[in-house]
Amino acid sequence: MRWLLVSLGILTFVLQTQLWLADDGYRKTRKLRAAVVEQQGLNESLRERNAALDAEVINLKQGLEAAEERARTDLGLIGERETFYQVVQTEAGR
Numbered sequence: 001m002r003w004l005l006v007s008l009g010i011l012t013f014v015l016q017t018q019l020w021l022a023d024d025g026y027r028k029t030r031k032l033r034a035a036v037v038e039q040q041g042l043n044e045s046l047r048e049r050n051a052a053l054d055a056e057v058i059n060l061k062q063g064l065e066a067a068e069e070r071a072r073t074d075l076g077l078i079g080e081r082e083t084f085y086q087v088v089q090t091e092a093g094r
Contacts, residue, residue: 019025059066071077078084 060070
């Protein structure tokens, strides 16, 4: 009976050692959980970016004003009835 208890104790110790120290044991589970949390944060930031892009697409599809604003800021375009003035800054000494 004593040998059975000693054998079971050794077996329990070996199994617990494998559980805590093996590459596919507790350490890997902890790393995977951290990776899941990191991926969830990245997914949330991408969801926010996608929502902003969706809003911009809807805005561009619905109104001409948004397209004109985008053309002015990104492409430097000027409307037909507008006058373009360019202000050139001079050096402070002149």
